[in-house]
Amino acid sequence: MKKVRAYLTLPICLLILLGSLGMSYYVYRDTGHVVQTPPGDLANPLTFMSSGEYxxxxxxxxxxxxxxxxxxGFEWVVYLFVLGAGLSAKLRDRARSIFTRWSFGQVTVYTVLFQLLLTLLELPLDWYRHVVDVNYGVSNMTGSAWLQDLLTSLAVDTVLTIPVIWLALLFLKKSPRRWWLWLWLTSVPLTAFMIIIQPIVIDPLYNDFKPLQNQELKTKILDLAHRAQIPSDDVYEVDMSKKTNALNAYVNGIGPSARIVLWDTTLQKLNDEEILFIMGHEMGHYVKHHILWGFAGIVGGTLVLVYVIATLYRRIVHWMGEHWNIEHHHDLSAVPLVLLLVSVLNFASSPLNNYLERFYEHSADQYAVQITQDPQSGIRSFQKLARLSLSDPNPPEIVKFFRYTHPTISERIDYLEEQEKK
Incomplete structure (x- = not known):
């Protein structure tokens, strides 16, 4: 039986790769659409794009x-490869040789080496995605700028991951049956802390943020904010034009760290009325407490996630632990297994999460219409967004199901058309 288990990793990896490549081919060839729009309709892509652009x-x-x-699929295979090839166990042994007794030191060494290994294994695919963005004119990033962002993400992810892994292993050791509950309880304040510090600590590591320089537009936006009863004194712009031609705006943070942010590409490519509609949408997220609802969803989803992981984790370690050189349930070398389970469960739950996100986004569109009374500007802004970001206004249904956190551009324009007729 042990020999049978020893040979399972390779065929499982091959099945995952074949499945993901099959899905990729199906998605690439799929010509279905979410919305059926007649020729000439404002939601029809060929109304605001040439056939070549579309x-x-x-x-x-x-x-x-x-x-x-x-x-x-490649990510799952990487985790299985690191386990099956004994690489995770070797990293654990290396960490032990440096820090024989200090568990936090062992976790730090292991996490740094493990993150470097993952980055190297996933580098070819990440680079290819960057090349695609550059070739299609969506990205303006040079290779060195892209590498700088990659290394920044590696450092940030490593620093944030170390305490989480250390706490999880500590709880596993001290409370083998209830470790998932203690980890979840700890994750609640950690998640809130991350939401608070992201706009003021993490985001500036990647880009330069400054108060909106266009004072006339700033006055219009703040007037709109006051009408929405939002206690805001500033709006921020970020220098994304050095990286992309795409458009975006967003709101993040909680309490004193809450920020409304406009990409400078949005400022360059949209007129004031279109920007005000976008701002009305972002204000809708604030007024309707979407950030707080999202936080509650993260907390509830994390509880389900860690419970399911705890159930599967113990069984898999019991079944495959010896083959993967995992010595016990609180062994550092089991980290890739936990990350694999997290990735699989996140992918499985993505359709539900996306559905809820689309609900919030549609609600914010409704609020933008309500506060600006200008659906026509919304239609124009979405049309420009699709053209400049090369975002398919009317994608295949399966893509929307697994990937779209917003209604499709065609769906959003279709809704605004209905509002304009009222």
Missing amino acids: QRTQDYSRTKDALYFASV
């Missing part, structure tokens, strides 16, 4: 969608 947008979107499904 074909280019479809080609780019299908390529990126196919790469997404391929990368999901």
